[in-house]
Amino acid sequence: MPDPGEAITIPAATKCMVCHRTIKADSPAIKELSAYAAQKRSVPWIRVFELPSWVVFSHKTHLDVGTKCEECHGPVAERDRLSQDIDLSMRGCMDCHRAKKATLDCAACHELKN
Numbered sequence: 001m002p003d004p005g006e007a008i009t010i011p012a013a014t015k016c017m018v019c020h021r022t023i024k025a026d027s028p029a030i031k032e033l034s035a036y037a038a039q040k041r042s043v044p045w046i047r048v049f050e051l052p053s054w055v056v057f058s059h060k061t062h063l064d065v066g067t068k069c070e071e072c073h074g075p076v077a078e079r080d081r082l083s084q085d086i087d088l089s090m091r092g093c094m095d096c097h098r099a100k101k102a103t104l105d106c107a108a109c110h111e112l113k114n
Contacts, residue, residue, distance in 0.1 A: 013037035019077035029080035049084045056109055065102070 013036040020030045036043045051057055062072075069076055074085040086092060097104055106112065 013041070013043050023077045024080060027080050048082060049088060051088070054110060056111055065100075067100075 013033050016033055017037045020033060024030045025034070033043065072086055073082060076082065087095075093109065094104065096102075
């Protein structure tokens with residue numbers, strides 16, 4: 001996983017195990033995850049959401065202003081499997097930006113062609 005870069009990718013199993021060593025450690029899914037981590041193997045993750053190509057999203061920008069992973073991804077450490085938890089439509093993103101008093105400038109999230 002980048003540290004955290006512009007585009008955070010799906011994390012390595014060892015990153016997940018930082019919390020899951022003690023949280024839900026007895027669950028079958030976490031035991032499977034633990035085996036991948038112990039063997040230093042990549043997990044065959046299944047993507048649950050992908051942003052459209054016209055949307056520019058930076059995890060780094062969000063993390064730099066104090067956004068916590070759980071705000072968008074739910075209680076990650078408590079789960080066996082993740083799913084899409086929040087509204088990632090333009091309306092959902094704009095509502096969040098308004099609530100946090102973040103920029104509403106179109107160019108912040110979209111590459112505008114000249």
